Amino acid sequence: MSHETTSNIQAVPPLLSVQGLHVEYRTRKGPVRAVDNVSFDIQRNEVFGLAGESGCGKSTIAQAILRLHKPPAHITDGQVLFDMTDVLKLDKKALQQLRWEHIAFVSQSAMNALNPVMTVGEQVIDVMQAHRPVHRKQARQRARELFDVVGIDPDRIDSYPHQLSGGMRQRAVIAIALALQPELIILDEPTTALDVVVQKQIMEELKQLKDEFGFSALFITHDLSLLVEFSDRIAIMYAGEIVEIGSSRQIFTEPQHPYTQRLMGSFPTLHGERKAFLGIPGSPPNLLSPPTGCRFHPRCDVAIAGLCQEVHPDLFTVGDKHHAACHLVTEKDRDFQQS
Numbered sequence: 001m002s003h004e005t006t007s008n009i010q011a012v013p014p015l016l017s018v019q020g021l022h023v024e025y026r027t028r029k030g031p032v033r034a035v036d037n038v039s040f041d042i043q044r045n046e047v048f049g050l051a052g053e054s055g056c057g058k059s060t061i062a063q064a065i066l067r068l069h070k071p072p073a074h075i076t077d078g079q080v081l082f083d084m085t086d087v088l089k090l091d092k093k094a095l096q097q098l099r100w101e102h103i104a105f106v107s108q109s110a111m112n113a114l115n116p117v118m119t120v121g122e123q124v125i126d127v128m129q130a131h132r133p134v135h136r137k138q139a140r141q142r143a144r145e146l147f148d149v150v151g152i153d154p155d156r157i158d159s160y161p162h163q164l165s166g167g168m169r170q171r172a173v174i175a176i177a178l179a180l181q182p183e184l185i186i187l188d189e190p191t192t193a194l195d196v197v198v199q200k201q202i203m204e205e206l207k208q209l210k211d212e213f214g215f216s217a218l219f220i221t222h223d224l225s226l227l228v229e230f231s232d233r234i235a236i237m238y239a240g241e242i243v244e245i246g247s248s249r250q251i252f253t254e255p256q257h258p259y260t261q262r263l264m265g266s267f268p269t270l271h272g273e274r275k276a277f278l279g280i281p282g283s284p285p286n287l288l289s290p291p292t293g294c295r296f297h298p299r300c301d302v303a304i305a306g307l308c309q310e311v312h313p314d315l316f317t318v319g320d321k322h323h324a325a326c327h328l329v330t331e332k333d334r335d336f337q338q339s
């Protein structure tokens with residue numbers, strides 16, 4: 001985790017700026033607000049982590065950034081600025097150029113991302129030739145190099161996806177993602193389907209590749225210990241909203257939102273001491289009719305009676321570029337101002 005670089009890279013304009021993004025699923029029962037007024041920036045060469053329980057909206061954001069979402073999902077408001085260009089306004093051709101060339105996407109299931117009737121090498125070559133005037137022989141040589149880079153024997157480029165292990169398939173997808181040296185790679189639960197040892201190996205390799213290739217990453221996972229280990233900054237999502245955002249160190253050592261605190265207590269750290277896990281009582285709300293006030297209030301054991309059920313908390317500054325959406329934080333600040 002490169003905390004030292006975080007302060008330096010914050011000063012330059014962001015590579016990606018998501019502003020006021022709203023995504024809803026139009027269902028027969030009514031609109032489900034999967035992503036509700038979400039804003040964050042990703043700097044160049046930064047790993048930005050997005051965490052939260054299943055269904056909190058993190059994968060919907062990943063898909064919306066590249067407009068990969070399909071009906072009934074609809075982007076109803078907001079901006080996705082990549083290098084100052086609004087992705088949501090691009091025509092089809094410009095969008096196709098953006099995908100893989102500038103922003104690559106690595107999803108949870110390599111088997112779904114790969115074409116089962118093409119060799120994995122062909123699929124790398126395909127992506128290269130679709131975007132660049134590269135000769136087939138050169139593309140094949142580049143595919144071999146990329147396989148070597150991601151830790152697969154280059155001779156395996158002639159294998160079909162079903163002939164590779166789960167870890168190798170995921171590495172092959174990462175090789176495709178690296179093929180055009182994009183500025184941003186979206187990693188949507190990239191290792192969730194793999195066993196923990198392979199998971200750790202692939203994350204370590206991705207970190208090295210990031211340093212070597214110099215890309216930024218949006219890293220999405222429900223596994224906070226992995227996220228803290230590999231991200232520079234982190235946003236915590238709950239029920240479609242960002243409830244806390246800060247550096248990995250701030251989120252790890254001084255989480256302010258009760259949900260973040262509970263989430264941190266639910267995972268073992270990769271290198272830390274053994275401890276009892278707290279868990280989070282209850283389950284996330286139905287977004288067809290989310291709770292009034294703070295959406296976490298039905299599960300929050302420190303909710304303020306008469307306030308949390310009624311008033312929606314805004315993101316409040318709690319430290320240097322550290323924000324949390326909780327009335328307890330504003331209450332603390334009021335006490336501080338009055339004293």
Ligand code: SF4
Pocket residue numbers: 257258259294295296297298300301302303304308313325326327328
């Ligand atoms: Fe809990 Fe209230 Fe803070 Fe929500 S705003 S997390 S209910 S204390």
